[in-house]
Amino acid sequence: MMGKRVTSLxxxxxxxxxxxxxxxxxxxxSSVSAGMEARVRAAAETLGYRPNVLARSLITGRSRIIGLVVAYLDNAFFxxxxxxxxxxxxxxxxxxxIFTVGNSGAELDRVVGELMDYQVDGLIAAxxxxxxxxxxxxxxxxxxVVLFNRGVAGSGLSAVTSAxxxxxxxxxxxxMAGGHRRIAHVSGWQGSSTGRDRLEGFRDALAGEGRALHALADGLYRRDAAAxxxxxxxxxxxxxxxxxxxxxxxxxxxxxxxxxxxxxxxxEDVSVVGYDDSAPAGWAAYDLTTVRQPVRRLVEAAVAEILALIETPQRQPQRIEIEGPLVLRGSARIPEGWTE
Structure with missing residues (x-):
């Protein structure tokens, strides 16, 4: 039979x-003297006491839990x-x-409802x-709410993305500097801002040199569809x-x-360039040239923004874009003397 739960009293x-x-x-x-803290923690250790975080959240109105909804985790970047x-x-x-969820409206609606039931203090949607x-x-x-690696036009929500x-x-x-003449793009899902924005920047830069995309297909952010x-x-x-x-x-x-x-x-036959600079891109088996998403800086910006919104609910939404470098490896022809 279990004993009586130890309380703060x-x-x-x-x-x-x-x-x-x-x-x-x-x-x-909270401010407490070192002596008092030592006595309290020693007594708590002896009695096996752990503070009831859920009970405290009812008093403070803060659960100190952030809900994270993410579409998939098989992508090493996420x-x-x-x-x-x-x-x-x-x-x-x-x-x-953490909740993983597809992009179907009904599933996402259910998950966000459950997160609200848990009384989370904020939501990051990745x-x-x-x-x-x-x-x-x-x-x-x-x-x-803070959107991570995704923006929703007209939503009025803060968003943190790469540039x-x-x-x-x-x-x-x-x-183009590498002398390629037939340049194609397997895009990210065109229902997403990231997929559209990367395509738009790519296409506009080609057009600026009088070039057009040789071929285009939506890879849906899925390996099978991209292949x-x-x-x-x-x-x-x-x-x-x-x-x-x-x-x-x-x-x-x-x-x-x-x-x-x-x-x-x-x-030699085909140059390939990716986007993210996830860990597998640097593996010798792939050695993928790619645009780096500076994950640590993106995360710090997202965390700072969600905590600022919690403390100041009237805060205006922020659109934060963080630029990363093109990381040169062996999967694409490197132009002689290349500098961006």
């Missing part, structure tokens, strides 16, 4: 202090981002409650599209000699198809 009696003193010891940022988000929030006394109705529900509930148009433009200029799109491009009578792929997750699948299914050499 039990700890206070054992330590010879008031119950409010015990509460201050276990509240981040696995890294989630880990860094968790660490950054823990350092500030917050914790993540690469999911919030509908206007969901945005209105969050606003009505007073729930601060996607600038990144797409860098890739176009790099491939099939590249297969169709390479089956043409005039196949591309360079392919910019909308993220590394898809680019690795395209490289596998080119080398192992079609028996082509990368970059």
């Amino acid at each position: 039990d700890v206070a009696r054992a330590a010879g202090v008031s119950q409010s003193a015990v509460s201050r010891v276990f509240s981040k940022g 696995a890294d981002a989630v880990e860094k988000l968790s660490h950054a929030l823990q350092a500030r006394g917050y914790h993540l409650l 690469s999911v599209n919030l509908s206007g109705e969901l945005v209105r529900r969050c606003a009505a509930a007073g729930l601060p 996607n148009r600038a990144g797409g433009g860098k890739v176009a200029r790099f491939l 099939e799109a590249a297969r169709a491009m390479m089956a043409r009578s005039d196949p591309p000699d360079a392919i910019f792929v909308g993220n590394d997750h898809m680019a690795l699948a395209v490289m596998d198809l080119l080398r192992h299914d079609l028996g082509l050499s990368v970059p």
